[in-house]
Amino acid sequence: MKVSKKLLFSNNEKEILQLVPDYSVPRYTSYPTAPNFHDKINNDTYESWLKKLDKNKKISLYIHIPFCGSLCYFCACHTSVVNKYKPIEIYVSLLLKEIDILGKKLKSKFNVSHIHFGGGTPSILKGTELWLIMQSIKKRFNILKDCKIAMEIDPRFFKQNLTIILNDCGFDRISIGVQDFSHDVQTLINRKQSFEITKETVIHLRENNISNINIDLIYGLPKQTVQTFTNTLEKINTLRPDRISTFGYAHVPWMKKNQKLIKVEPLNNEDRLKFYRMASHCFLNNGYEAFGIDHYAEKSSSIIQNLKNRNLQRNFQGYTEDDSEILIGIGASSISSLPNGYVQNITKIADYMRTLKKNKLPISRGYKLKTEDKIYSIVIKELMCYLNTDLKQVTKKFSKDINLFSSNIKKLKPFIDADYVNFQNFVLSIKPEARPLVRVICSVFDQYFEPQNNRYSFGI
Numbered sequence: 001m002k003v004s005k006k007l008l009f010s011n012n013e014k015e016i017l018q019l020v021p022d023y024s025v026p027r028y029t030s031y032p033t034a035p036n037f038h039d040k041i042n043n044d045t046y047e048s049w050l051k052k053l054d055k056n057k058k059i060s061l062y063i064h065i066p067f068c069g070s071l072c073y074f075c076a077c078h079t080s081v082v083n084k085y086k087p088i089e090i091y092v093s094l095l096l097k098e099i100d101i102l103g104k105k106l107k108s109k110f111n112v113s114h115i116h117f118g119g120g121t122p123s124i125l126k127g128t129e130l131w132l133i134m135q136s137i138k139k140r141f142n143i144l145k146d147c148k149i150a151m152e153i154d155p156r157f158f159k160q161n162l163t164i165i166l167n168d169c170g171f172d173r174i175s176i177g178v179q180d181f182s183h184d185v186q187t188l189i190n191r192k193q194s195f196e197i198t199k200e201t202v203i204h205l206r207e208n209n210i211s212n213i214n215i216d217l218i219y220g221l222p223k224q225t226v227q228t229f230t231n232t233l234e235k236i237n238t239l240r241p242d243r244i245s246t247f248g249y250a251h252v253p254w255m256k257k258n259q260k261l262i263k264v265e266p267l268n269n270e271d272r273l274k275f276y277r278m279a280s281h282c283f284l285n286n287g288y289e290a291f292g293i294d295h296y297a298e299k300s301s302s303i304i305q306n307l308k309n310r311n312l313q314r315n316f317q318g319y320t321e322d323d324s325e326i327l328i329g330i331g332a333s334s335i336s337s338l339p340n341g342y343v344q345n346i347t348k349i350a351d352y353m354r355t356l357k358k359n360k361l362p363i364s365r366g367y368k369l370k371t372e373d374k375i376y377s378i379v380i381k382e383l384m385c386y387l388n389t390d391l392k393q394v395t396k397k398f399s400k401d402i403n404l405f406s407s408n409i410k411k412l413k414p415f416i417d418a419d420y421v422n423f424q425n426f427v428l429s430i431k432p433e434a435r436p437l438v439r440v441i442c443s444v445f446d447q448y449f450e451p452q453n454n455r456y457s458f459g460i
């Protein structure tokens with residue numbers, strides 16, 4: 001793959017960088033974002049919200065498995081490394097208990113259209129444990145015939161005999177973690193993963209009827225170079241995954257102590273933008289279409305169709321075709337999203353266990369949505385998914401005046417002046433080349449956002 005200098009260092013790029021603030025910006029998997037959650041929302045609140053759910057609405061389930069086979073130093077997920085299987089076995093028994101309590105609190109057997117196993121590394125589960133979880137879901141919920149069932153896997157710890165259970169349980173999509181194939185980067189981040197094992201896993205899954213495959217990459221990791229990242233991109237391209245997620249490295253060492261084990265300074269915004277552009281250059285030139293802020297999918301894929309029909313969603317798992325309004329999170333740290341608001345489960349496994357043993361749902365905090373939050377959440381979601389939004393239409397839906405957005409609109413000026421945002425008749429569209437600025441532009445509509453300077457500037 002040739003990487004043109006123009007693409008990497010054009011004047012426009014400098015202009016874009018000038019619009020990137022020197023503070024980090026949320027990824028908006030929810031609005032308001034998780035730091036706004038508070039402990040006044042507890043399991044009583046959650047139970048009352050669950051009771052109010054419309055039983056005719058379909059729901060989605062997210063199951064969190066907070067265990068991994070080895071610790072990647074860059075990781076920002078809620079997970080831990082276990083050398084024995086016993087803690088996983090105990091955790092699975094807790095999941096079963098949580099599903100059981102949830103089932104009892106809900107007033108009927110809800111239809112489930114999506115189930116996502118995330119983590120951590122859910123593929124660390126033994127087939128028997130996965131089977132037990134699916135059986136307990138079936139007991140309490142009605143899994144629809146066309147339910148989409150997905151799992152995040154780490155190929156380094158994936159035992160191929162798990163596929164028998166994946167097939168039996170109806171899993172139809174798999175997300176594979178790769179991040180970067182460079183030897184130097186892999187050594188630095190403590191994630192040795194050969195291309196061969198990744199390829200073998202992809203082939204094995206396809207041979208076993210699991211053809212929806214996503215691959216996760218990270219740009220902005222220390223020690224990435226144009227040459228090594230080109231190599232990673234080319235290798236991924238030969239595997240032809242249906243989707244590719246290219247996450248910008250989130251460096252949050254004050255929250256994730258493991259990141260302090262990376263002994264090299266993180267890259268600056270200029271380099272991050274360069275690697276972001278390389279990924280988009282590679283995939284857009286090889287039959288993929290961009291969606292959201294940093295994702296790519298085969299042009300013929302259903303997600304691109306949904307993008308065109310404005311049916312794309314963004315939730316805690318990222319971009320999804322899942323259009324249910326109710327997402328129920330199960331497992332330590334998982335977040336549920338209901339029409340009334342968000343609730344998050346306890347993160348610490350010992351506390352999660354203690355609460356479940358008292359037959360209580362393990363809620364630690366949450367957020368009750370106000371009407372204005374719902375309005376801003378639509379604006380941010382539409383920008384994050386489609387790069388455009390019609391502000392008049394949004395306010396009309398809630399019978400509000402367009403003046404609601406006056407102060408937000410003022411903050412758009414630098415983006416409009418630089419010609420990265422088109423704003424006419426209250427329709428806001430971000431130009432495709434300004435995709436790296438989408439999160440920054442969304443923050444203009446975040447009523448709770450307080451820029452916080454830190455040593456690292458990750459607007460991109």
Ligand SMILES: C[S@@+](CC[C@H](N)C(=O)[O-])C[C@H]1O[C@@H](n2cnc3c(N)ncnc32)[C@H](O)[C@@H]1O
Nearest residue numbers: 074075076119120152153154177216247249250
């Ligand atoms: C739960 S993990 C995926 C599955 C599996 N554990 C694996 O790593 O192969 C989800 C993804 O989050 C991304 N991720 C984790 N920590 C990150 C960070 N600090 N910055 C950006 N992306 C991150 C990685 O791309 C990772 O594949």
Ligand code: SF4
Nearest residue numbers: 068071072075077120
């Ligand atoms: S990136 Fe995946 S495998 Fe690595 S520590 Fe995080 S969750 Fe575990």
